[in-house]
Amino acid sequence: MDFNYTEEQLALQDTLRRFIARDYAFEQRRALAKSADGFSRPAWKTYAELGILALPFPEEFGGLNGNGVDSLLVMEMLGRGLALEPYLSTVILCGGLIRDAASTAQKEAILPALGAGELMLALAHFEPGGRHELDRVSTRATVSGKGLKLDGAKAVVLGAPAADKLIVSARDEKGISLYLVDAKAPGLALRPYPTQDGARAANMTFTGVEVDAAALIGSAGDALPIVERALDHANAALCAEAVGIMSALNEITLEYLKTRKQFGVPIGNFQALQHRMADMVIATEQARSMATLAAVRVDSADATERRRAVAAAKAYVTQSARLVGQQAVQLHGGMGVVDELNVSHYFKRLTMIGLSFGDADYHLGRFSDTLLAD
Amino acid sequence: MDLNFTAEQRQFREEVRGFLRDKLPADLSRKVLGGKRMEKDDFVRWQKILHQQGWGAISWPAEFGGPGWNAIQQHIFEEECADAGAPMQLPFGLKMVAPVIMAYGSPAQQQRFLPRIVDGSDWWCQGYSEPGSGSDLASLKTRAVREGDHYVINGQKTWNTLGQHADWIFCLVRTSTEGRQQAGISFLLIDMKSPGVSVRPIIMMDGEHEINEVWFEDVKVPVENLIGEENKGWTYAKFLLGHERTGIAGVGRSKRELKKLKQIASVETANGRPLIEDQRFRDRIAQVELELMALEITHLRVVSAESAGEGKKGAPGPEASILKIKGSEIQQMLTELKMQALGPYALPYIEDGLNADWSGEPMLQAYGDHAAPLSGQYFNVRKTTIYGGSNEIQKNIISQMILGL
Numbered sequence: 178m179d180f181n182y183t184e185e186q187l188a189l190q191d192t193l194r195r196f197i198a199r200d201y202a203f204e205q206r207r208a209l210a211k212s213a214d215g216f217s218r219p220a221w222k223t224y225a226e227l228g229i230l231a232l233p234f235p236e237e238f239g240g241l242n243g244n245g246v247d248s249l250l251v252m253e254m255l256g257r258g259l260a261l262e263p264y265l266s267t268v269i270l271c272g273g274l275i276r277d278a279a280s281t282a283q284k285e286a287i288l289p290a291l292g293a294g295e296l297m298l299a300l301a302h303f304e305p306g307g308r309h310e311l312d313r314v315s316t317r318a319t320v321s322g323k324g325l326k327l328d329g330a331k332a333v334v335l336g337a338p339a340a341d342k343l344i345v346s347a348r349d350e351k352g353i354s355l356y357l358v359d360a361k362a363p364g365l366a367l368r369p370y371p372t373q374d375g376a377r378a379a380n381m382t383f384t385g386v387e388v389d390a391a392a393l394i395g396s397a398g399d400a401l402p403i404v405e406r407a408l409d410h411a412n413a414a415l416c417a418e419a420v421g422i423m424s425a426l427n428e429i430t431l432e433y434l435k436t437r438k439q440f441g442v443p444i445g446n447f448q449a450l451q452h453r454m455a456d457m458v459i460a461t462e463q464a465r466s467m468a469t470l471a472a473v474r475v476d477s478a479d480a481t482e483r484r485r486a487v488a489a490a491k492a493y494v495t496q497s498a499r500l501v502g503q504q505a506v507q508l509h510g511g512m513g514v515v516d517e518l519n520v521s522h523y524f525k526r527l528t529m530i531g532l533s534f535g536d537a538d539y540h541l542g543r544f545s546d547t548l549l550a551d
Numbered sequence: 552m553d554l555n556f557t558a559e560q561r562q563f564r565e566e567v568r569g570f571l572r573d574k575l576p577a578d579l580s581r582k583v584l585g586g587k588r589m590e591k592d593d594f595v596r597w598q599k600i601l602h603q604q605g606w607g608a609i610s611w612p613a614e615f616g617g618p619g620w621n622a623i624q625q626h627i628f629e630e631e632c633a634d635a636g637a638p639m640q641l642p643f644g645l646k647m648v649a650p651v652i653m654a655y656g657s658p659a660q661q662q663r664f665l666p667r668i669v670d671g672s673d674w675w676c677q678g679y680s681e682p683g684s685g686s687d688l689a690s691l692k693t694r695a696v697r698e699g700d701h702y703v704i705n706g707q708k709t710w711n712t713l714g715q716h717a718d719w720i721f722c723l724v725r726t727s728t729e730g731r732q733q734a735g736i737s738f739l740l741i742d743m744k745s746p747g748v749s750v751r752p753i754i755m756m757d758g759e760h761e762i763n764e765v766w767f768e769d770v771k772v773p774v775e776n777l778i779g780e781e782n783k784g785w786t787y788a789k790f791l792l793g794h795e796r797t798g799i800a801g802v803g804r805s806k807r808e809l810k811k812l813k814q815i816a817s818v819e820t821a822n823g824r825p826l827i828e829d830q831r832f833r834d835r836i837a838q839v840e841l842e843l844m845a846l847e848i849t850h851l852r853v854v855s856a857e858s859a860g861e862g863k864k865g866a867p868g869p870e871a872s873i874l875k876i877k878g879s880e881i882q883q884m885l886t887e888l889k890m891q892a893l894g895p896y897a898l899p900y901i902e903d904g905l906n907a908d909w910s911g912e913p914m915l916q917a918y919g920d921h922a923a924p925l926s927g928q929y930f931n932v933r934k935t936t937i938y939g940g941s942n943e944i945q946k947n948i949i950s951q952m953i954l955g956l
Contacts, residue, residue, distance in 0.1 A: 178560065178623055179553040180852050181859075246552040431954055451950035458949060459873050466848035467841075473554045493841045545837035548813065548827065 180469070182250065190250050192227060197258030203519045209261055210375030214339060216261040221294050230268055231292025234276055239289035245410075249417040249472035256421025259519070259526055261376055263297060266336030269414045271298035271344055274355075274407035278395040283357070287342075299340035301331040301358075301381060302404055309535040311401055311408075316383060318347035318354060324389040325349075326364075327356065330382045335533070337379035338369040344394065345383070352398030356388045363387070374526040406480070408534050409487040413475040415530045416468035416487075416494040422530075423461040423498060426505040426523050430454065433509055450508060457501045464497035485547050492540035495531040502527040554848075556627070564627050571635040574600050578907065580636030584811075586924030588759070588905035589638060591674070591716040597638045598671035607669040608645050615653055615661070616669050622854040626802075633803030641713065644668040644675035648721040651738065651787050655779040664719075664740070676714035678722035678741070678765060679788070681707060686944050688723070689733045689785060693767060695724035697774070697781075702726075702739065704747075704770040710938070711763045714750050717743045720765060723788055726781050738784035740776040747771075755934075757927040758902065792940055800878035802847050808885045809843060812836060815892045815921065826892055835891075839884045846877045869952035872945040879935035879942060886929040897926045 182190065200220065209217050224230050229251050234240025241247075248269060255264060268291065275287050275298075290296040307313030316329025327347050337343065343358045343365075358365070364386040369379040395403050434445030434454060444450055467490040474486030502524040506513035513520050531537060556564070579593055601607045609625050611617030620628070649668050652660055667673040684691040693706025704724060714720060720741050727735030741748070747770035753762045778787055816827040816836060827833050853870055890897045903909045904923025911920050936942045950956040 178556055178851060178855055180855050182552065249552075431956075434956060445950075445954075445956040448947070448950075451954075451956050452943070452946045454954060454956065455946035455949040458953065459876060462849055462870075462873055463842075463845040463877065466845045466852065469552065470554065470844065470848055473552060489841050489844055493845055541834055541837055541841070542830075544841070545830070545834045548833055548837060548840075 182246075186247065186250055189227075189229075189247075190254060193229075193251065193254035194257075196223065196227070197254060197260070201258040201260060203259075203522075206259055206261065206375075207522075210371070215371060215375065215377040216263065216339070220260070221262050224262065224264065225292070225294030228292075229264070230294050231288075233268065233273060234288045234292060238276075238284050239292045240276075245413055245472040245475040246469075248410075248414050249468060252414045252417035253421035253424075253468075256418035256526075257425045259375075259422070259522055263299070263336030263339055263377075265411060265414055265418070266299050267291065267297045267340070270300050270407055270411040273410040274300065274344060274403060275394070277406055278355075278403040280394075282391075283394065287357075296342065297336065297340045298342050298344060299334050299336040299360075300404075300407070301334045301337065301343045301345045303332055303334075305330055305332045305380070307332070309539045311405060312353065314346050314348050314353045314400075316345070316347040318349040318356070321385075321387060324387055324392075325356070327358070327383040327386040327388060330380070332380050333372075333378050334381060335372075335376065335378045337367060337381065338377045343381075346400050346404065347383075349397075353400040354397045355394040355400045355403060356392045357394055358386060358388055358392065372529060374529040375522070376529075402480070405484070409475055409483055412487050412491045412534050412540075413468075413471040415533060416464070416471050416490045419494050419498045419527055419530050420461065420465050420468045422523050422527050423457075423464060423501045426501055426520065426527075427454075427457050427461055429520060429523075430457065430505045430508050433512075437510075444508075453504050453508060457504050460497040460500045464494045464501075467493045467497075481547070481550075485544060488540040488543040488547075491535060492537045492544060495537035495540070498527040498531055499537075556623075560623060560627060563624055564631060567628050567631040568635075570604060570606075571631060571637065574604065575635055575637050576600075579638055582636075582907050583638055584636040584807075585907075585920065586905070586928055587907045591713075593638050594641060595671045595674070598640065601640070602670045607671070608649065610646060611649065611665075611669070612653070615649075615665055622857040623851075626851065626854050630803035630806065633801075633807045636807070639804070643677050643712070643717075643721075644673065644719075647677060647791050648675055648719075648740070651721070651778060651791050654790060655738075655787050659775070660740075660778070673718045674713075674716050676711055676717035676720050676743075676765075678708040678711060678720045680710040682709055685710075686941055688788070689736065691723055691725060691736065693722065693724045695726050695737060695739060695772070697726070700774050701771045702774060702777070704739070704741065704767040704772055706767050708765040708767075709753070709763075711750075711765050712761060714743070714763045714765055715752065715760070719743060720748075721778075723784055726784075733785040735782055736784040736788070737781050738778040738787045739772055740778065741767075741770065741772050742776075745770050745772065755931065757930040758900070759905075759927070759931070761931075800846065800850050800874035801882060802843070802850050802878070805843055805878070805881050805885060806847070808882075808889070809836075809840060812839075812885055812889050812892065815889055815925075818921070819892050819894070832892070835888060839881060839888060842877065842881050842884070846874070846881060849877070850874055869948055872940075872948045872952075875939060876936075876942045876945050882932050882935050886925070886932045889925045890929040893922050893925055896922050899923075900926070 228241055231240045232243035232247050236242050272291050275284060304313060304315060316327060318325045318327055340360050343360055345356050345358045346353050364384045366382045367379045372378050434450060435443050437444050471487050471490035474483055477483045505520055506524050509520050512518050579597060605618055608617050609620055609628055613619035645668060649665060652664055679688060681691050695702040695704050720743055722739045722741055723736050724739050725735050726737040747768040749766045751764045752760045753764060754760055755762055817825045819826040821829045901923050
């Protein structure tokens with residue numbers, strides 16, 4: 178039982194904290210969110226230099242052999258900075274999927290480039306009408322010459338506008354399979370948009386998009402456990418990001434309670450507000466505990482243990498994030514609902530985290546169903 | 552970062568389990584697991600068994616007879632004891648007055664009182680709250696007037712737990728009305744057999760006699776029973792409250808009760824199927840389990856920091872308030888769901904149902920034994936968010952001590 182970071186982890190945390198403070202101040206971030214890319218390419222380069230793009234990959238593919246706890250601390254810091262770069266979709270979600278399920282040749286082709294910051298990926302799995310359900314895939318893969326062609330539609334693909342390649346799920350008679358598809362492939366149409374929290378995503382349609390046989394990731398028909406595992410990594414990372422945001426919101430809100438005066442005194446003198454603040458602190462500590470649990474168990478070889486911990490954490494952290502975010506806005510009064518203060522931006526990101534890759538009810542249900550096996 | 556116990560800690564857990572298998576009397580664990588009424592002798596018998604093993608006071612430093620365990624070992628021990636259905640070790644002597652005596656008592660007081668706490672000879676109770684002084688404890692009025700080598704005590708204490716069995720009571724008394732009200736309080740140890748002490752039961756809403764009023768009429772207490780200095784009692788009282796709160800997290804007991812809830816939900820039925828298959832009810836169980844998973848890790852985080860020597864040793868910080876708030880809320884959620892799991896069968900009030908030898912009667916056979924204690928437990932644990940510094944007081948502590956508001 179040890180809740181401490183290693184020296185190396187503390188050093189990385191410190192480096193990221195300084196980077197966020199210096200190069201990712203709120204006004205810079207606001208401008209980035211409105212730029213064409215919606216994120217900073219120089220920051221992405223810095224991430225590559227710091228090693229965090231290669232962090233969760235094995236050494237033989239240019240990685241740093243990081244684990245779930247390393248990702249926890251990176252995501253917590255990126256959360257504090259409200260970083261807009263598609264780290265989650267490229268490194269954690271798609272990089273993790275390639276690491277855990279792709280062939281050696283595919284790993285060699287992708288992971289070093291990804292770690293060097295030369296390649297961005299996005300997972301095109303969820304479909305219109307499919308909500309969070311993993312197996313609602315109607316996109317078809319049919320034999321075409323020596324390869325296949327894909328037809329169908331995907332919804333809210335996070336990080337898609339900047340992605341060089343997509344991991345696409347499609348169904349054939351064997352079941353659901355995953356394919357690595359070039360983002361510029363003929364027949365692939367993108368409808369990009371900003372998300373509520375300033376990031377970028379897209380809906381897309383596939384009309385006879387041709388892929389060759391080597392594009393298959395994992396075994397044919399075997400996509401679901403692969404996607405589930407990759408999404409567990411993404412959700413564990415989202416929990417960590419949310420905890421970073423909640424911690425930042427608590428600090429900001431506390432400062433406001435101590436400085437904002439009404440009726441001649443700091444508003445933090447009022448017990449009604451003190452107790453809300455105490456509730457936010459309690460929720461954040463409990464959420465931190467759950468994010469830690471998820472970060473440690475997401476690497477478990479036992480899929481049931483992994484699923485149980487991540488589902489529990491995502492449900493709980495989402496509930497905690499809702500409380501902290503809403504109360505931070507409330508305690509800031511009118512200043513909580515304006516665009517010019519960072520509070521509303523943290524709140525929006527927290528809210529979108531709760532809706533991504535399964536909401537609180539979805540994950541509570543996923544956890545709850547494990548009780549039947551007890 | 553590692554959430555697994557070390558090989559050494561796992562071995563320690565096995566040692567504790569082995570001890571419980573061999574030494575925990577079956578009649579006691581049956582009572583605890585069945586939610587039956589506990590008698591004084593049940594607690595005392597278990598304390599004596601633990602003492603024989605050298606485990607009577609696990610949180611005490613070795614110099615006072617503790618086993619020298621770190622906070623993780625203590626956590627493992629408490630978890631295993633709870634799971635096995637060992638009677639709870641009441642905190643009043645072991646975890647409340649003893650740390651105060653160790654920190655602020657004289658060597659003579661330490662030698663006189665501590666050995667009799669750990670070996671189960673003395674039963675202690677608490678004299679803090681008064682009818683006019685609940686959350687505002689420092690407003691207490693029970694007077695202690697110095698007359699030669701005695702104090703003479705007059706006043707009334709309330710919400711006294713299990714004082715009907717007690718040999719001793721530790722009391723906060725007013726020795727001065729000068730200055731701030733906190734500055735006139737002293738910490739006194741009073742023999743319950745002293746002339747002028749009377750104990751009157753307060754029957755709680757579960758119908759049980761667990762709580763009392765204690766009256767003092769011209770009770771003479773030798774000055775050597777004063778802890779530390781006169782008028783410094785508030786400092787000692789705050790120190791004590793910090794100790795009380797960590798115990799209140801009750802992670803081990805809540806894990807046991809969660810298991811019990813699942814058991815009940817797999818026996819009770821809804822629409823002809825086990826209740827646990829009802830998604831609405833199952834999700835409510837899952838929600839409590841999430842809270843408990845989070846609390847367990849938060850608790851371990853606090854405990855690990857403590858055994859690593861961060862923070863003042865043996866004096867839990869204000870984060871104990873977080874544990875108290877969450878721990879008490881979870882206990883209430885669990886008792887509520889256990890009662891809810893019975894549905895209409897939670898209605899019958901069967902006083903004898905809490906007796907160890909009661910095993911139902913023909914008309915109630917199907918439900919009697921497992922159902923009888925559950926409503927009472929729900930009503931009983933409404934106290935947990937009120938006692939030990941109400942949860943609202945805990946939030947004040949968080950605001951002031953952690954947040955500086």
